[in-house]
Structure formats: C-alpha cells, structure tokens
Amino acid sequence: xxxxxxxxxxxxxxxxxxxxxxxxxxxxxxxxxxxxxxxxxxxxxxxxxxxxxxxxxxxxxxxxxxxxxxxxxxxxxxxxxxxxxxxxxxxxxxxxxxxxxxxxxxxxxxxxxxxxxxxxxxxxxxxxxxxxxxxxxxxxxxxxxxxxxxxxxxxxxxxxxxxxxxxxxxxxxxxxxxxxxxxxxxxxxxxxxxxxxxxxxxxxxxxxxxxxxxxxxxxxxxxxxxxxxxxxxxxxxxxxxxxxxxxxxxxxxxxxxxxxxxxxxxxxxxxxxxxxxxxxxxxxxxxxxxxxxxxxxxxxxxxxxxxxxxxxxxxxxxxxxxxxxxxxxxxxxxxxxxxxxxxxxxxxxxxxxxxxxxxxxxxxxxxxxxxxxxxxxxxxxx
Numbered sequence: 001x002x003x004x005x006x007x008x009x010x011x012x013x014x015x016x017x018x019x020x021x022x023x024x025x026x027x028x029x030x031x032x033x034x035x036x037x038x039x040x041x042x043x044x045x046x047x048x049x050x051x052x053x054x055x056x057x058x059x060x061x062x063x064x065x066x067x068x069x070x071x072x073x074x075x076x077x078x079x080x081x082x083x084x085x086x087x088x089x090x091x092x093x094x095x096x097x098x099x100x101x102x103x104x105x106x107x108x109x110x111x112x113x114x115x116x117x118x119x120x121x122x123x124x125x126x127x128x129x130x131x132x133x134x135x136x137x138x139x140x141x142x143x144x145x146x147x148x149x150x151x152x153x154x155x156x157x158x159x160x161x162x163x164x165x166x167x168x169x170x171x172x173x174x175x176x177x178x179x180x181x182x183x184x185x186x187x188x189x190x191x192x193x194x195x196x197x198x199x200x201x202x203x204x205x206x207x208x209x210x211x212x213x214x215x216x217x218x219x220x221x222x223x224x225x226x227x228x229x230x231x232x233x234x235x236x237x238x239x240x241x242x243x244x245x246x247x248x249x250x251x252x253x254x255x256x257x258x259x260x261x262x263x264x265x266x267x268x269x270x271x272x273x274x275x276x277x278x279x280x281x282x283x284x285x286x287x288x289x290x291x292x293x294x295x296x297x298x299x300x301x302x303x304x305x306x307x308x309x310x311x312x313x314x315x316x317x318x319x320x321x322x323x324x325x326x327x328x329x330x331x332x333x334x335x336x337x338x339x340x341x342x343x344x345x346x347x348x349x350x351x352x353x354x355x356x357x358x359x360x361x362x363x364x365x366x367x368x369x370x371x372x373x374x375x376x377x378x379x380x381x382x
Contacts, residue, residue: 002043002080002088002121007072007110008036010382011064014324015353021154023181023213024054030322030352031060033067033106034382037113039080043120046357046380047113048327049294051105054212055269055321056294058103066106070099075110080117089114093300104272104297105321111298112330112376120375126330127370130337134303142339147332147368149344150175150207152351158188158195165196165204172365175205175239177345181213186223189214193227193238209242212269217255220244224260240264240288254285266290268319273297274305281312288342290319293331306338315342323348325357329376332359332368344368356382 014030021027035047051063058066074095080088092114096107119129135141151168153161153176165176178196180189193208200206208227214220224244228237240263245252247269257265267286271277272295280286289309296302302318309316318335320328328348335341346368349360357378362368371377 002039002041002117004037004076004078004080005040006038007067007076008038009064009068009072010034010036012324012356014355016322016351017353019154020152020322020351021156022179023155023183023211026154027322030324030348032324033060033063033109034324034326034356035067035072035109035113036382037117039117043117045113045117045120046326046376046378047109047111047116048323048330049105049109050321050323050327051294052321055292056105056272058105062103063106063109066100066103067109071096071106071110074099075114080114080121089118089300093298097297105294107297108293108327111300112293112327115299115330116375123374125333125370125372125377126375127333127336130299130303130333134337139307140339142337142341144336145369147335147344148174148366149347149363149368150177150205150366151347152177152345153179153196155179155181155192158191161192162195162199166199169200169204174366175207176200177207177209179209179211180223181210183213183215183219186214186219187226189223190226205239207240207242208238209268210244212243212246214244215246217245217252217259220252220256221259224256224263228260228263238263240266242266242290243268243270250279250283250285253280254283257285257287264288266317268292271295271305274301274308277305277308281308281314286314288315288317290317292319292321293327293334294321294323299330299334302334303338306340310340316340317343318346320346320348322351324352324355325349325359325378325380326376329357329359329370329378332370333376336370356380
C-alpha cells in the first residue's frame with residue numbers, strides 16, 4: 001500500500017505556437033495548473049487542471065484555490081493501491097467530489113495524478129491499467145494499438161482558415177476541425193466551411209464546432225443547412241457539427257438534431273457529468289458526446305460517462321481544452337482503453353510551444369502511438 005505524502009500545486013502559463021480563436025475568445029497561452037503528487041514510497045505522479053469558465057464553470061484562480069486550499073490537503077495521507085480494484089482511487093475521487101463538485105478541472109488534476117501513481121505502482125502504462133479496469137468491470141477490451149487525431153483550425157476569416165487547413169493536410173492529417181460560431185451573421189460560417197472544403201478537396205474529413213456560438217436552434221439549423229448546401233461541399237458536408245446551441249438548452253440541441261437529420265450532432269459543453277449524458281440520451285439530443293477530462297472531473301467519471309453512452313449505442317470523442325502533456329497523456333490513455341471512443345482530439349502538445357512534458361514525441365502526423373512506460377508514460381522537465 002502506498003500513501004499520498006504531498007501535493008504540489010504549480011500554476012503554469014504555457015505559450016501557444018499560434019493564437020487559438022473560438023466563438024467566445026482568442027487565446028495566446030494555455031493557462032493550466034500542474035499538480036505533482038508524491039507518495040511515501042517514492043512515486044512521483046502528475047495531474048493537470050485546465051479550466052475554462054465557458055465550459056467547466058470555474059475560473060483559473062478558482063481551480064488554483066480548490067487545489068491548494070481544499071483538495072490537496074484533503075487527499076494527503078490517503079492510500080493509493082496499485083491493484084485493478086484501485087480502491088484508493090475510488091475513495092480519493094469520492095472525497096474530491098464531496099468537497100469540490102463545482103470545480104471539475106481541479107478534481108481532474110487530482111484524479112489524473114492518482115491514476116498515474118496507481119498505474120506506476122502496478123507497473124502498467126496508464127492505458128493498459130484503464131483497459132484492464134474496464135474489462136474487470138464487465139466492459140470489453142479496446143484492442144487498439146494507436147489513435148488518430150485531427151487538427152483544429154482557429155476561427156478566422158475564410159481564406160485564412162482554408163490556408164491553415166491545407167497546412168494540416170500537408171502535415172499528414174486526414175481530418176480537420178473548424179472553429180465557427182458567428183451568432184449574428186451565420187453566413188460567414190458557411191463561407192468558412194465552403195472555403196476549407198474547396199481548399200482541401202472532397203477526401204478530407206471536416207468537423208465543425210460552433211462552441212455554442214449559434215446559440216438558438218433556428219440560427220443553428222440555418223447555418224448547418226447553409227453549410228450542407230454551399231458550393232463545393234454539397235457532396236461532402238461536415239462529418240458532424242459540435243455544440244451548435246447554448247449548453248443549458250438541451251431541448252434546443254434535440255430540436256437541431258430533429259431538423260437536420262442528415263447531419264450528425266455532437267454534444268460538448270452540454271455534457272459534464274454522467275447525469276448530463278443520461279439527459280442527452282433521454283432527449284435524443286445528440287448522435288455523439290464529447291467527453292473531456294476537465295468537464296467530467298477526471299478519468300473515473302469519464303469512464304462512467306462513456307459506459308452510459310455505450311449502453312445507449314452512442315459513440316464518444318475524447319476532447320481537449322488545449323492541455324499539456326500531462327492531461328493529454330491521460331486523455332489519450334482513456335481513448336486507448338475504451339472500445340466506445342470513436343474519435344480523439346488531444347492535440348495540445350502540438351499546439352503548445354513550451355510543453356513541460358515530452359508527449360509530442362508520440363505524435364506522428366495524425367497517428368499517435370503511446371509508450372509502454374508505466375503511468376502516464378511521459379518525462380517532465382520540471
């Protein structure tokens with residue numbers, strides 16, 4: 001048995017290689033909070049919180065405070081087993097849920113660090129540790145040996161987005177994700193999608209993410225219908241459209257799905273906890289669900305949410321808040337471990353200029369091959 005001896009909270013601002021623009025703002029940095037967990041038997045493990053008030057509902061300072069003042073002190077002295085039952089992890093997650101339910105990114109940092117430590121103690125890479133836990137709970141083995149990711153194109157003018165998409169295709173990516181979401185003049189978004197399609201040709205997959213920007217069902221339906229019928233993309237529209245309306249309005253999301261039956265709809269900001277997945281399923285509000293560790297509160301809850309989606313016949317995506325090697329390695333491990341995860345977007349290590357970890361070495365174009373090293377499988381430069 002291992003015991004958590006210390007938790008170190010490290011607020012960190014990481015430079016992005018280029019500005020990242022979405023419907024609600026533009027970012028030049030990834031403001032994240034790293035957590036270093038040490039056990040009494042010499043294990044060093046890492047976690048990460050990357051909050052976004054638009055998504056997780058918590059500010060950067062709120063995550064720091066929750067980790068430094070509440071969660072960190074609360075888990076010191078708790079046990080961390082390395083067996084597949086991982087009783088220690090379950091107790092740690094339960095304790096964090098009780099103390100800081102409204103701070104899912106902060107909880108994710110502790111959850112990730114605890115899983116890293118437990119997998120190290122078991123001598124297993126985290127993806128294998130998670131897969132064995134899933135199987136032992138009645139799930140099926142994912143049997144994956146690599147993952148494929150897509151690159152994200154920031155919300156810019158149509159020609160600039162087309163140029164960026166072409167660069168990603170030339171770098172070996174067969175799908176690109178376009179950030180859109182003009183709440184007033186949605187025709188600009190139609191132009192963006194059409195410009196990219198004309199630039200990359202019919203064989204490249206295009207995903208569209210409005211980040212709640214279209215807000216209402218009527219605007220979303222108009223934009224999606226316009227994109228489907230725009231010149232140059234009629235025969236090859238978006239693979240799916242992600243979170244077209246405000247996250248609180250699941251009825252509107254369901255309405256969009258009913259009114260554009262030819263386009264798959266993905267729920268993102270609308271889904272944080274397992275109960276949200278259940279509501280999406282009950283309303284028939286989406287075809288897919290984007291699970292992010294920062295929204296679910298870490299791996300423990302992400303696996304449970306994925307199980308609910310799978311039971312309803314709904315595939316999932318593992319998404320990112322533009323996270324460093326730490327949370328990205330955790331998200332990729334989850335994607336490798338789950339047979340139900342159909343798509344992955346953990347591109348943070350490719351977007352961050354001064355990542356403290358070395359996960360970028362696992363990326364080969366769109367193909368990601370994780371190591372067999374125990375735990376997260378990364379080396380940190382801190």
